Every structure is written in C-alpha cells, then in structure tokens.
Amino acid sequence: MAPNQDSRSADPRSVAAGSPATGAPDRQPLPALDLRGLQKSFGAKQAVRGLQLQVMPGRLFGLVGPNGAGKTTTLSMATGLLRPDAGSALILGHDVWTDPPAAKALMGVLPDGVRLFDRLSGRELLRYIGRLRQVPEDDIEIRSSELLAALGLTDDADQLVVDYSAGMTKKIGLACALIHAPRLLILDEPFEAVDPVSGEGIRSILRGYVASGGTVVMSSHVMELVENLCDSVAVVAAGQVLAAGSLDEVRAGMSLQQRFLQLVGGAGNVAVQQGGEEVLSWLRSSSV
Structure with a gap:
C-alpha cells in the first residue's frame, strides 16, 4: 500500500508496538x-x-x-x-x-478563486490577516516585509489589492496563508x-x-x-x-x-474520425 x-480503520493516533531494542513504545x-x-x-x-x-x-x-x-x-x-x-x-x-x-x-490555505479584502493595500491586508491569526504585532511587521520581498511585492505593498494583477493577487494570497507560520x-x-x-x-x-x-x-x-x-x-x-x-x-x-x-483513461490522441467521417477537417490550413 x-x-x-x-484504508485501515485503526486510529492513526494509536501507539505503535515497542521497539525490540528498548521495549519502549514509539508513538x-x-x-x-x-x-x-x-x-x-x-x-x-x-x-x-x-x-x-x-x-x-x-x-x-x-x-x-x-x-x-x-x-x-x-x-x-x-x-x-x-x-x-x-x-x-x-x-x-x-x-x-x-x-x-x-x-x-x-493550516494556511490558498483556495481556488481566492477572495480577499481587496480595498486594503497588500501591506494592510497582511497586517489584518496577521491580527486575525493572533500573530504578535512586532512579528506581523517583520513577517509582512519579508513575505512581500520574497514574493516580489515590495514595490506594490501600498497599492490596493483590487488593482493587483491576477498573478499578484495569487502571491498576496499565498503571503496571507503563510503569515502565521x-x-x-x-x-x-x-x-x-x-x-x-x-x-x-x-x-x-x-x-x-x-x-x-x-x-x-x-x-x-x-x-x-x-x-x-x-x-x-x-x-x-x-x-x-x-x-x-x-x-x-x-x-x-x-x-x-x-x-x-x-x-484516468486518456486516449492520448484526439480522435480525427467519427463514424468513418473525418472531423474538424475545417481547421486545416488551406493554401487556396
């Protein structure tokens, strides 16, 4: 396996059998x-x-x-x-x-189609999420600066998230998922x-x-x-x-x-015939 x-029904929190050398249980x-x-x-x-x-x-x-x-x-x-x-x-x-x-x-989560408080700047959003996650105030400032730098967002830290590109939004979402370690x-x-x-x-x-x-x-x-x-x-x-x-x-x-x-049963090649007839032939380039 x-x-x-x-697929076993046993609780994974159970204590394993003891080590042969020591007889002590190994969790x-x-x-x-x-x-x-x-x-x-x-x-x-x-x-x-x-x-x-x-x-x-x-x-x-x-x-x-x-x-x-x-x-x-x-x-x-x-x-x-x-x-x-x-x-x-x-x-x-x-x-x-x-x-x-x-x-x-x-856990930290970056969901699909992440929705953020986008009327905050990137820096403000990280501070808000940090406070929600009960991160000490001094740590929020340090971690925010390090995350913004690591993700290439320092120059845009004071820009509203609503004005971020799709890629920048993804990166600030990742920073929010990481802020509380x-x-x-x-x-x-x-x-x-x-x-x-x-x-x-x-x-x-x-x-x-x-x-x-x-x-x-x-x-x-x-x-x-x-x-x-x-x-x-x-x-x-x-x-x-x-x-x-x-x-x-x-x-x-x-x-x-x-x-x-x-x-998953992928065919590997797109079928070009259906019922003996060629399909999508109209996509071929024409020299005419």
Whole structure:
C-alpha cells in the first residue's frame, strides 16, 4: 500500500508496538492531513465518493486529476470551506468540523478563486490577516516585509489589492496563508497566472518551508510542475483516489503525464474520425 494512503480503520493516533531494542513504545507521527471517507454530492452529481488520503508531515504533496475530478471540492472540505455529506478531515489529529479552531490554527490555505479584502493595500491586508491569526504585532511587521520581498511585492505593498494583477493577487494570497507560520499549507493551483520568475520564487519558498518541517498539499493541472516540485502525489478522478504515494511509486517507471493518462483513461490522441467521417477537417490550413 502506498505510504500516503491508508484504508485501515485503526486510529492513526494509536501507539505503535515497542521497539525490540528498548521495549519502549514509539508513538507514530500524526498525518498532517487525514481524509477519511469524504463524500459530497451536488444534486444528482456525486463529486467526491468516499475519498481516503493520508499525507504525512514533511511532504511536498501534489494532487492531480482531470477537470471535474473533485480536487477543489476535496480541498474545500479539508479546509472547512465546504461541509462534507459524510466522512471527516483531520489536521494533525484535529477534526476540521468538530474542532475547527484547533484545526484551522494549524493550516494556511490558498483556495481556488481566492477572495480577499481587496480595498486594503497588500501591506494592510497582511497586517489584518496577521491580527486575525493572533500573530504578535512586532512579528506581523517583520513577517509582512519579508513575505512581500520574497514574493516580489515590495514595490506594490501600498497599492490596493483590487488593482493587483491576477498573478499578484495569487502571491498576496499565498503571503496571507503563510503569515502565521502554519504547519500545513493547502494550496489550490498556487502557480496559476504566476509568471516564471515569481513561480521560481514560490518554489523556493515551498521547498524551504518543507525542509524546515512544514507540509504542503497543492493541486495542479501541470504534470511537469508536480513532477519537478513534489516528492509525493495522488491521482484523483471521479471523486476517488486512483493512486497515491511517493512520486516514483505512482509513476511506476513512466513519466507522471503517461501514468496519469493510463490511470484516468486518456486516449492520448484526439480522435480525427467519427463514424468513418473525418472531423474538424475545417481547421486545416488551406493554401487556396
């Protein structure tokens, strides 16, 4: 079984058997993110179907899947933005829905289509979020300045967020997710609309965050990005996890793109005939 996916019903907080050398019990680390049987339907459409996934601490974990696979719905339930029909989501042992203050204090979230208080400047927004997160005032100033510099926003720090570009909005949203130094980051498409230079800066921030003990769970449609950045991955389709584990385990000797297509049933080539007739022939260039 892949190390990041566990279908057992045993509580992961249980104490493991003692070490043979010492006889002392070794407490197993809590998963940073533990999704247990999540389900969510919208009318007749079942978006997430009993999804189970564990992400252990210190991982840079990628969540990939086709459009409509249930990735955003899953992350919304994991972060307390959307109530599941069934199942539970735990952050380092704290249930998001039965103990939301404890769970949410441990995570930073960059949701898809992030909505911010955009009539504040970037600097004011970070100060506001820092105070909501009960960060000491002196730390807010220091952390805000460092985050703005690291994300290339210093020159625009006093500009209203409503006037930011899509990429700048994504970056200030990431800064808001980081200001309170969470133990888990959950990011939905964090590189969308971000230019290559800023993207490399974000990669550096995420790698350093994980190297210092943090955990990142990020969704993306870009296989090359996940393959180059993440050490673990899960492939989701039709609201279920098809494969999860280390990058090498999931790839199974292929590129992530090839393995993804194999798992989700991608045809690889767009059909050019339908019922014996060529389709889209009108798209061909004409020399006439």
